[in-house]
Amino acid sequence: MSDRIRIKDVRVLSDDWYILKKTTFDFQRSNGDWQTLSRETYDRGNGATILLVNSERRTVILTRQFRFPAFVNGLTDGFLLEACAGLLDSADAEETIRREVAEETGFHIGPPQKVCELYMSPGSVTEKLYFFIAEYNHDQRLSEGGGDAAEGEDIEIVELSFEEAFAMMREGRIQDAKTLILLQHLALTQPPAPSKVA
Numbered sequence: 001m002s003d004r005i006r007i008k009d010v011r012v013l014s015d016d017w018y019i020l021k022k023t024t025f026d027f028q029r030s031n032g033d034w035q036t037l038s039r040e041t042y043d044r045g046n047g048a049t050i051l052l053v054n055s056e057r058r059t060v061i062l063t064r065q066f067r068f069p070a071f072v073n074g075l076t077d078g079f080l081l082e083a084c085a086g087l088l089d090s091a092d093a094e095e096t097i098r099r100e101v102a103e104e105t106g107f108h109i110g111p112p113q114k115v116c117e118l119y120m121s122p123g124s125v126t127e128k129l130y131f132f133i134a135e136y137n138h139d140q141r142l143s144e145g146g147g148d149a150a151e152g153e154d155i156e157i158v159e160l161s162f163e164e165a166f167a168m169m170r171e172g173r174i175q176d177a178k179t180l181i182l183l184q185h186l187a188l189t190q191p192p193a194p195s196k197v198a
Contacts, residue, residue: 004028008036018044043126048097049085050112050132051182052105058193060165060186061136062179063104064156065147075175081158081168083179085129093130101134104155106145109134115185120177129178133185162190 006026014020024038052061062081071078086100094112102108112134120129147153160168168174169183 013040018042040124041126042124044087046088046093046128046130047085048088048093048100048130048132049083049178049182050097050101050134051083051179051186052101052107052109052134052136053186053190054136055190058162058190059159060162060183061105061107062158062160062165064158065153070175080176081174081179082176083182085178088130094132097130097132102143102145104145104147104153105157106141106143107136108140108142109136115182118181131178131182131185133182162186162193 004027007023008026009024011022012019013022020040020042022038022040024036026034027037028034054060061084063084064079064081066078067075067080068078070080084097084101084104086096086104088096089099090096094114097112098109112132115131115133117128117130120127145155145157147155165174165183166187169180174180174183
């Protein structure tokens with residue numbers, strides 16, 4: 001715990017789907033003065049996300065699903081194009097994301113490569129997201145995927161070429177932050193497409 005933070009009071013405002021808390025604390029400013037502050041934090045656990053890539057065919061697998069919070073905040077149909085993701089069921093992010101990939105996409109992948117760990121909305125949400133990338137091929141698709149219907153998931157699998165995905169990213173047609181981060185990583189690390197011989 002930081003010497004610049006002194007927790008005074010923690011109140012649980014909601015403990016329904018996830019946990020919403022209001023915390024009052026003293027914070028020592030950079031000039032040495034102490035200030036009493038109050039913040040609400042939403043704790044939904046940590047998560048993991050992954051971009052499935054076929055480097056030989058230069059394609060990626062994304063998902064399309066309905067997101068109610070995006071719908072109520074102006075996304076007309078509520079459907080976002082996203083990298084596969086899920087909340088951690090255990091401390092092992094790699095194990096969790098491989099299970100999520102199988103559930104959502106039907107692909108059973110090998111060990112993924114870790115890209116980074118990021119706090120996605122640190123002003124109010126405690127979640128840390130673990131980012132991965134992994135190679136896939138169609139021989140690894142052992143089921144239809146589609147997510148867990150009992151949890152309201154109805155996930156469409158979308159395969160795009162690198163060029164299509166990068167164009168959608170540039171044109172603002174991909175609006176999910178984690179997906180943009182992974183596609184940017186791909187754009188920075190993949191060799192350019194071989195030039196076509198006339």
